[in-house]
Amino acid sequence: MLIETKGLKKTFKSRGKSVEAVRGVDLAVKEGEIFGLLGPNGAGKTTTMRILSTLIEPTEGAATVCGHDLAKEAAKVRRDIGYVGQHGGTWGEVTAREELVLQGRLYDMSKRRSQERAAEVLESFQLAEYADRNVKTYSGGQKRRLDIALGIMHEPKLLFLDEPTTGLDPQSRAHMWDEVRALRDRGTAVFLTTHYLDEADALCDRLAIIDHGEIVVEGTPNALKRQVAGDVVAIGVNGAPEGALALLRGKDFVREAEAGEPDPATGIALLRLYVDDGAAAVPELLRALDAEDIAPASIELHRPSLDDVFLKQTGRSLREEK
Amino acid sequence: MKVVRDTWLVYARAMKLNIKQPVWLIVMLVQPIYFLFLFAPLLEPMDGMPGFENGAMETFVPGLIIMMALFGSAFVGFGLIAELRQGVIERMRVTPVSRTALMLGRTLSTVTTTLFQALALVLLAALTGRLDVYWPGVGLMLLIVLLTAFMLAAVSLGLAIILKSEDAMAPVINTLVQPIMLISGIMLPMIMAPSWLQNVAEFNPFYYAVQASRELFAGNIDSPFVWQAPVILGALTILLVWWATRKFARAVA
Numbered sequence: 001m002l003i004e005t006k007g008l009k010k011t012f013k014s015r016g017k018s019v020e021a022v023r024g025v026d027l028a029v030k031e032g033e034i035f036g037l038l039g040p041n042g043a044g045k046t047t048t049m050r051i052l053s054t055l056i057e058p059t060e061g062a063a064t065v066c067g068h069d070l071a072k073e074a075a076k077v078r079r080d081i082g083y084v085g086q087h088g089g090t091w092g093e094v095t096a097r098e099e100l101v102l103q104g105r106l107y108d109m110s111k112r113r114s115q116e117r118a119a120e121v122l123e124s125f126q127l128a129e130y131a132d133r134n135v136k137t138y139s140g141g142q143k144r145r146l147d148i149a150l151g152i153m154h155e156p157k158l159l160f161l162d163e164p165t166t167g168l169d170p171q172s173r174a175h176m177w178d179e180v181r182a183l184r185d186r187g188t189a190v191f192l193t194t195h196y197l198d199e200a201d202a203l204c205d206r207l208a209i210i211d212h213g214e215i216v217v218e219g220t221p222n223a224l225k226r227q228v229a230g231d232v233v234a235i236g237v238n239g240a241p242e243g244a245l246a247l248l249r250g251k252d253f254v255r256e257a258e259a260g261e262p263d264p265a266t267g268i269a270l271l272r273l274y275v276d277d278g279a280a281a282v283p284e285l286l287r288a289l290d291a292e293d294i295a296p297a298s299i300e301l302h303r304p305s306l307d308d309v310f311l312k313q314t315g316r317s318l319r320e321e322k
Numbered sequence: 323m324k325v326v327r328d329t330w331l332v333y334a335r336a337m338k339l340n341i342k343q344p345v346w347l348i349v350m351l352v353q354p355i356y357f358l359f360l361f362a363p364l365l366e367p368m369d370g371m372p373g374f375e376n377g378a379m380e381t382f383v384p385g386l387i388i389m390m391a392l393f394g395s396a397f398v399g400f401g402l403i404a405e406l407r408q409g410v411i412e413r414m415r416v417t418p419v420s421r422t423a424l425m426l427g428r429t430l431s432t433v434t435t436t437l438f439q440a441l442a443l444v445l446l447a448a449l450t451g452r453l454d455v456y457w458p459g460v461g462l463m464l465l466i467v468l469l470t471a472f473m474l475a476a477v478s479l480g481l482a483i484i485l486k487s488e489d490a491m492a493p494v495i496n497t498l499v500q501p502i503m504l505i506s507g508i509m510l511p512m513i514m515a516p517s518w519l520q521n522v523a524e525f526n527p528f529y530y531a532v533q534a535s536r537e538l539f540a541g542n543i544d545s546p547f548v549w550q551a552p553v554i555l556g557a558l559t560i561l562l563v564w565w566a567t568r569k570f571a572r573a574v575a
Contacts, residue, residue: 053416054416055415055416075418078417079418082416083412083416085409085413086409087407087408087409088408088409089408089409089410089412089413090408090409090410091405091408092339093339093342093343094335094338094339098338102331102335103413103417105331106328106331106414106418106419107417107418108324108418
């Protein structure tokens with residue numbers, strides 16, 4: 001295991017109030033995998049990552065990172081990890097090459113070795129062309145590539161990426177996913193945080209969903225989605241949904257059903273039904289509603305997504321929280 | 323040694339940034355130049371009067387140099403706040419770099435630029451031909467400038483890491499630096515002040531810095547201020563650099 005944590009907690013105190021940002025996180029990250037921490041803003045993702053990368057100390061709990069005890073051997077942990085913050089780590093009147101060479105030297109490389117490694121990294125992140133330009137002239141995608149290049153100058157075993165694609169356009173985003181996969185294929189494990197469902201689904205080998213500072217569930221994206229059995233049918237009804245909910249719950253092919261509050265603007269409440277065979281269920285459901293004179297405002301059928309996993313575990317949708 | 327090597331790396335980066343933005347160095351010289359040409363002439367009739375025994379310009383210019391060192395270094399924290407926001411400090415804190423070096427390298431780059439500005443100002447003042455300069459004294463005076471810059475840069479960086487915002491930083495620095503400047507006798511010698519204010523001034527380390535600079539400029543090497551200033555400033559510098567380094571190492575940024 002590259003990372004193992006036990007009961008990590010972090011409480012911030014500010015102006016007399018204390019905020020429990022992380023309340024008991026247990027995680028395990030394996031060698032060579034892309035591990036994602038998925039959750040809404042404020043769930044404790046960044047705090048967890050900052051604890052694991054030695055930037056802040058946990059209030060309680062313990063962790064080993066790359067085989068070193070986080071509390072006692074922070075210096076050893078630092079040698080084995082790379083970290084790329086949400087806002088990157090460079091700006092202004094410095095060039096990519098200068099920053100990379102300095103970064104290597106901060107990891108005790110000789111000047112020559114650092115220059116060679118910088119040239120290598122510039123090449124592999126397609127930055128060679130802009131290597132001697134000031135960073136302030138870079139596009140968002142170029143800047144992000146440089147941030148990651150800085151994080152892997154010393155060839156760490158494990159790279160932390162905090163929200164690596166936030167603020168990137170779709171094309172840069174796709175490129176970034178490729179870069180992250182390429183890193184994994186070269187043997188670097190990646191620990192990333194994201195609030196994008198599609199990113200967690202497409203990019204991560206395994207992931208943990210975090211909410212209110214606690215890990216809700218952990219597993220591969222597919223295993224997590226399989227937990228939400230069958231298909232999901234979402235039906236919108238006008239007004240109070242209790243009648244429709246009771247009616248549909250009574251059907252034997254409906255495994256589980258739940259209803260949200262009516263939307264204050266449209267007056268439509270959403271019913272979510274978990275069924276084995278969605279295609280066969282839809283006509284049955286419509287007939288049942290029709291028999292009771294309930295006209296559905298909308299109906300939607302989909303395979304379970306990570307959002308359904310989140311919804312099932314927390315009772316809220318990740319999509320709604322932005 | 324690792325601290326020395328890392329300090330050099332951080333220093334070299336900071337200096338490179340300074341050199342790439344030479345405008346900043348000139349901007350810091352503009353204020354003292356205004357004082358030199360638009361305020362100093364007002365003092366010339368005071369030549370030889372109490373507090374101006376060394377000559378009007380010979381009294382004013384050394385104080386002006388200390389003022390420049392004061393302001394120049396007290397504001398370096400602002401640059402650090404920008405770097406904090408951009409994640410530069412965080413990026414470096416995850417590396418095994420010495421925490422002391424992160425702070426010392428930046429401080430020393432400020433010391434370097436301040437010494438350079440002080441020297442430029444002395445030369446400029448000498449070129450006006452309106453004052454006599456005792457050059458061996460100027461060398462020692464630069465040591466006082468060095469200590470002043472070292473101390474205030476460290477304090478400024480320490481405050482920046484605590485306050486983390488320009489909006490909070492500006493009033494704190496102003497509240498701190500303005501009275502220090504006023505009761506150090508930079509504008510007018512403290513001998514002109516009522517006795518209670520003179521008593522207060524004796525607790526201001528920069529009062530000694532200004533007085534020592536004046537004596538050194540005039541060649542009065544045997545004045546007690548000449549040893550008092552480096553001792554007081556040296557002790558304070560050690561204390562405050564230690565404080566700032568600790569803040570830096572522990573900072574949750």
